[in-house]
Amino acid sequence: MAASAEIFFEHDRWGRNLAWSAGLHAAIAACITLYAVVVHSQGGTWGTGGGGDAMGVTLVNTVPLPAAPTQTQNVLANESKGLTHSEPKPVVKEPDAIAIPDKNAKKKPKPVTSESRQKPQPEPEPEASNVVPFGEGGPVSGPYGVFNAGGAKGGFGVTGGGGDFGTRFAFYVQQIQRKVSENWLKYEVDPSVSQSQRVYITFDVGRDGHPSNIRVEQSSGVPSLDQSASRALQRIDTFGPLPSDYSGNKVSVEFWFDYKR
Amino acid sequence: MKRLLNWFLWSLLLTTCAGAQDWVKTGTGLGVEKIRLAVPDFKASTQDAKNPDLLKTFNDTLWNDLDNAGIFEMSSKSFYPLGLIGAPADIKFEAWNSAPVNAAMLAFGNLGVSGTNVTVQGWLYDVKNITSPQVLGKQYSDAATSSAVRIIAHKFADEIIFRLGGGIPGIAESTIYFVSSRSGHKEVWAMDYDGANQHQITHLGTISLSPRISPDGSRLAFSSLTKSGWEIQMYSLDLNRMVAFPHFGAMSQTPAWSPDGTKLAFSSSRSGDSELYTTDAAGANLKKLTSFKGLDLAPVWNRKTGAQIAWVSGRTGLPQIYTMEADGTNVQKVTDQGYAVSPAWSPNGQFLAISWVRRYGPGAPGAADIYMMDVASKQWVQLTHDGGRNDYPSWSPDGRHIIFQSSRAGGEQIWTMLADGTNQKVLTTAGKNTQPNWSWK
Numbered sequence: 001m002a003a004s005a006e007i008f009f010e011h012d013r014w015g016r017n018l019a020w021s022a023g024l025h026a027a028i029a030a031c032i033t034l035y036a037v038v039v040h041s042q043g044g045t046w047g048t049g050g051g052g053d054a055m056g057v058t059l060v061n062t063v064p065l066p067a068a069p070t071q072t073q074n075v076l077a078n079e080s081k082g083l084t085h086s087e088p089k090p091v092v093k094e095p096d097a098i099a100i101p102d103k104n105a106k107k108k109p110k111p112v113t114s115e116s117r118q119k120p121q122p123e124p125e126p127e128a129s130n131v132v133p134f135g136e137g138g139p140v141s142g143p144y145g146v147f148n149a150g151g152a153k154g155g156f157g158v159t160g161g162g163g164d165f166g167t168r169f170a171f172y173v174q175q176i177q178r179k180v181s182e183n184w185l186k187y188e189v190d191p192s193v194s195q196s197q198r199v200y201i202t203f204d205v206g207r208d209g210h211p212s213n214i215r216v217e218q219s220s221g222v223p224s225l226d227q228s229a230s231r232a233l234q235r236i237d238t239f240g241p242l243p244s245d246y247s248g249n250k251v252s253v254e255f256w257f258d259y260k261r
Numbered sequence: 262m263k264r265l266l267n268w269f270l271w272s273l274l275l276t277t278c279a280g281a282q283d284w285v286k287t288g289t290g291l292g293v294e295k296i297r298l299a300v301p302d303f304k305a306s307t308q309d310a311k312n313p314d315l316l317k318t319f320n321d322t323l324w325n326d327l328d329n330a331g332i333f334e335m336s337s338k339s340f341y342p343l344g345l346i347g348a349p350a351d352i353k354f355e356a357w358n359s360a361p362v363n364a365a366m367l368a369f370g371n372l373g374v375s376g377t378n379v380t381v382q383g384w385l386y387d388v389k390n391i392t393s394p395q396v397l398g399k400q401y402s403d404a405a406t407s408s409a410v411r412i413i414a415h416k417f418a419d420e421i422i423f424r425l426g427g428g429i430p431g432i433a434e435s436t437i438y439f440v441s442s443r444s445g446h447k448e449v450w451a452m453d454y455d456g457a458n459q460h461q462i463t464h465l466g467t468i469s470l471s472p473r474i475s476p477d478g479s480r481l482a483f484s485s486l487t488k489s490g491w492e493i494q495m496y497s498l499d500l501n502r503m504v505a506f507p508h509f510g511a512m513s514q515t516p517a518w519s520p521d522g523t524k525l526a527f528s529s530s531r532s533g534d535s536e537l538y539t540t541d542a543a544g545a546n547l548k549k550l551t552s553f554k555g556l557d558l559a560p561v562w563n564r565k566t567g568a569q570i571a572w573v574s575g576r577t578g579l580p581q582i583y584t585m586e587a588d589g590t591n592v593q594k595v596t597d598q599g600y601a602v603s604p605a606w607s608p609n610g611q612f613l614a615i616s617w618v619r620r621y622g623p624g625a626p627g628a629a630d631i632y633m634m635d636v637a638s639k640q641w642v643q644l645t646h647d648g649g650r651n652d653y654p655s656w657s658p659d660g661r662h663i664i665f666q667s668s669r670a671g672g673e674q675i676w677t678m679l680a681d682g683t684n685q686k687v688l689t690t691a692g693k694n695t696q697p698n699w700s701w702k
Contacts (some may be wrong), residue, residue: 243396
């Protein structure tokens with residue numbers, strides 16, 4: 001009796017060890033799989049992995065070549081947002097089903113959340129007076145250009161001399177816009193950022209076309225975006241000499257970058 | 262409702278503010294797009310029998326230069342209004358700046374032969390800006406020959422590209438040096454950027470390879486087979502003859518100029534193993550840069566800074582591209598698979614163009630293709646796909662074009678393309694033409 005009891009006892013202990021062993025094996029296997037997955041996902045830098053589809057497609061945009069011709073957007077009737085913030089329409093949620101009011105149910109007064117009871121909203125931020133509402137109806141007035149490159153957007157304003165630089169030398173203004181957008185490498189922006197505030201950069205263009213005095217006038221709050229924007233300017237040696245019939249010795253430019261991944 | 266009213270008031274306020282400041286319209290040229298350019302044929306300004314031929318040469322050359330620049334969208338000639346434009350007074354702006362021509366810029370002018378001279382007047386007008394349209398006005402005068410007229414057209418095209426291309430000089434007057442076997446020996450030849458005017462430079466009667474023009478365009482370094490083996494040779498384009506350069510012996514090959522023109526890097530097997538060396542432009546002050554077992558050759562300097570050198574090394578087996586500082590420190594591997602050779606650094610220092618067989622070896626049929634790699638991020642783009650062996654890329658001075666050697670059409674010939682891989686064209690047809698090198702300006 002005692003012997004059989006001992007056998008039962010041993011069986012019991014063996015089973016537990018088996019369970020432990022199986023568990024540990026499974027854990028090791030899981031560790032290896034996890035390790036392989038992690039290492040492969042992180043170690044797959046350029047060139048390795050060998051897929052013919054591993055092209056850094058964004059690079060083409062950064063080639064100092066003009067991008068493929070894009071359709072000119074009508075400023076007055078496009079869907080891009082303007083410089084001013086337009087409030088989205090509040091979404092009114094329709095109730096799925098209206099419950100039949102129960103006579104016996106206790107009526108619980110619902111807290112009223114009408115707009116009149118809400119805390120007064122802060123007034124919309126007044127934009128800098130040199131910012132022109134863009135695409136919000138009415139003619140666009142201002143030497144502003146807007147460009148789209150790979151989902152990101154930028155724009156600028158130019159001041160110079162008597163203030164007629166933009167009219168007289170529109171081609172030069174477009175050249176600044178084109179050149180800055182070509183030299184903005186969006187891969188320098190922190191990849192975890194998908195969207196951010198606008199960053200304003202100001203700089204002067206000297207007679208020889210060299211940009212100087214490059215400053216971040218208003219930060220976007222994302223350091224890598226601010227940096228990539230000023231680097232775009234630093235990367236440019238020259239925009240080409242200022243037009244010879246222009247009498248001033250420099251032109252000041254404000255350029256903004258909107259980043260959206 | 263209140264908010265809407267508020268909003269309306271604000272936008273009204275902003276509009277009036279903006280109006281008060283001296284801001285002006287830019288028109289509809291928004292977005293990153295090519296400049297739409299119309300180039301009607303130039304008009305004869307005199308009555309001379311030579312006019313028609315010279316006009317044709319001029320118009321064709323100007324059109325090709327602007328078309329090849331890569332920054333314009335050329336408005337087709339068939340859309341142009343009838344009648345030639347010879348002077349600013351002839352322009353009807355509405356006819357040019359609206360459909361179907363829809364040009365942003367208009368290049369026009371006249372050409373006239375009088376006696377032995379030809380005079381060309383050319384203008385560039387911003388036709389969307391009617392109040393002050395003139396961007397450029399030029400007058401050229403030269404002998405009434407077709408080669409002089411070609412040069413005038415190149416100059417005018419370069420002037421337009423310089424104005425509208427962000428201050429980067431045009432390449433219409435640049436030269437391409439290459440190796441050709443059409444005389445029976447491999448000699449160094451030269452041609453204009455568009456393949457015209459091909460002429461022989463060296464007459465050594467041996468094998469000359471890898472010509473490299475100096476940054477100022479005065480000297481040509483190349484390697485050739487001499488009595489003492491492969492040596493670096495120097496040819497002066499000012500004197501039109503060979504000039505002395507020390508013989509280092511031991512397979513000295515693949516010279517490369519530093520961007521300031523004061524130094525020369527090359528590979529030599531003086532130590533028994535192929536290593537990189539630098540000297541100054543006259544061949545003095547020999548310094549060894551690498552010492553590692555395995556092949557080291559084909560150096561090229563960072564063309565913007567002159568502070569780095571990219572080269573090909575076989576230290577890990579198959580040749581791969583490496584970079585290092587110009588003093589030999591900080592060696593970094595750029596490619597890590599396949600068979601990568603012929604690095605060429607772009608003028609802005611941002612890219613390396615290389616010839617790469619990405620999967621090399623049995624069972625991996627790969628062709629050598631031209632790739633472009635961003636040096637900082639190591640992202641790359643394949644530029645050629647059309648088969649054949651594509652090798653020896655070289656950048657144009659404006660960084661918008663790449664010239665290379667390809668065997669896709671049978672024999673090895675020199676091809677050109679825009680730096681994004683489009684617009685590929687063959688430039689040479691006679692004999693075998695290899696190892697192109699674009700002048701620095």
